Amino acid sequence: MSTAPAADVEVHLGDLGFGRGAHLLVQRALAGLPPGGRVAVSGRDPALPVHLPAWCRGRGHRVEWPDLGDRSDLVAVVVRGTADDDRWFGAERAGPALPSALSSRPPARWGLGARGALLEAGGPEARFDLDDRDLVWADVAPHLYAQAAARQWDPQTAVPWDDPFALPADVEAAVVQVMTYLVENEQAALVVPARFVGRIHPHFREVVQLLAVQMADEARHMEVFNRRALLRGAELGTSSAGGRQSLFTLVAESDFALASFLLSVLGEGSFVDLLSFLHQNAPDPVTRRVCWLAMQDERRHVVFGMAHLEHQAQLDPRLRDRLRAAIHRRHDALADTAGLNADVFDALVVLAAGGWHPDDVSTGFDRVQALQHAMDQGRQRRLVRLGFRPDEAAALSALHTRNFM
């Protein structure tokens, strides 16, 4: 096969100058040629004989001046240099663009490069320590993210803040107490994913996106619970030391799998039951609505937590040992605390009672006990799905913090 000389290409710029993007046409013509290829550039912009060589010089292309007699508007012949190719020597794709074939261990050099982008070699080694697919991923993440993004609601318009209602002072106080407790829990639920988002390799971006929306969910929950608490008064309820200690053990957990287990599978799972209970027993439309809205979001959080732990449990038989140890560790850390704020427990009974007759209180008490039973059953079900034997699931569920979350 003969080596044909590089085909000369002509570019006619007309009146277009380099001040208005003429370089795009020259660049396009050069891109189709090998180094050494020649592009004859013609044009009528008066500054072209100055700008064309200045532009070429900065990009490593050579300029050959024509015999001016040849063509009236030929400015110069550009000889393609190697810099454009050299810049992309050693470039690599940051994995596949679609999440169906993720890298199991994306390298640090991919860092913040968009997944699937062609990365120029060099650049920072951006270390994200959660870089193991099995530790963070769940196939359901892209779907859950899309669903979560579509279901964001506006706290201003989604809640009937102006609906008229009046509650007896002690019932209103019970609502305020429960709302105070919910705000605290949601603060923790926001901080926990926030601490991991910056550690997850961006290659698993759907997980990062999902956690970001989850954080936005919690931010809204904090807002509406706080707003309901202050709807008829100026003060919030009480905050127990034991309750805060319980939440802090969640925030302090630095292992993503264990934090997500404690938060999503055990905590938020029980929290969904609590919100359902409050939705049913709410004494006013605003409380009913904010609990319902939060419950929808929390369900999604539990689905993701379960999905990626189920995936991980299948791959790593030792995961269950770590989960078991985490429950014990948290139980031991909280053994000397009073657990759930007694004021919260009492407020739940008041709300479920709906009145002050001894029979009402008795009924309310039964309902809160039923709630605790439902929470326990739910935790056991989820533990069994993660591969624990039923008897062990029952024992582990019993060790869960009395603070619900």
Next chain:
Amino acid sequence: MSAPTVLMGAVAYDPKVVTIWEGFRAWLRGRGLDFDFVLYSHYERQVEDLVAGRIDAAWNSPLAWLRAERLAAANGTAVRALTMRDTDQDLTSIVVVRADSPVRQVADLAGMVVAVGAVDSPQATLIPLGHLDAAGVEVDVRRFDVGVGLHGDHIGGERDAARALVAGEVDAACMIDANHLAFVQEGTLPPEGTRIIAQTARYDHCNMTVREPESAGVQLFGTLLLGMSYADPQVRPLLDLEGLTAWKDGRTSGYDLLARAVDAAGFFSPDGRVTATDYRP
């Protein structure tokens, strides 16, 4: 046997100079050259130190090259251009007027106000004024002295001259070809708001000046610079910062235009003394 060494001088016309030469130092040391650099606040001391043997190499402006050449000759020694950037070759300067100006050719500028860069800028002052002088056109010069001592490496003077042109404070402005393009692209000059009425002949810009005869370290330095590849991801960001895609062998055939302008302006004496009366680096 100890590694060959080079101590190079560079003028700190911009903070990026530190990034560039620290990066190059690491790269050069990784290839067997014990390289270090010192920074100068202006070119005159750097040139004097090179000729006096206090540094082995000077990353010189074209004006600094001319002075080094003259000082060395007066000293009975010689200097050589070891390497230069690919982007240092075949530059031109231009004289620009507003698009609506009555000026059509260089001769029309006679008696008008022409903005230039700093007193020591080869590209925005000495060479274009030399061009007008050679054409026999006497003009009223308005100088923008930004970064005096940096030999025009600081773009501020040229940009201020361009702004003065747009503002109607002057009739014409002088600048290097690439800066005209940059000013148009960044909006300092309106895209079709100026007209180029003169372009100088081609000339060369900076070079890596060394003393003759060259030490083993300087020889290795030249070889290593020429071996830097734009395909190497370690040096490519540094080459981008320094504004080149490849080092080339130094040549000195492109400095005649500046030498004539320097002599016409009485900027340096033939033996390399600074004779410009209003130059205070």
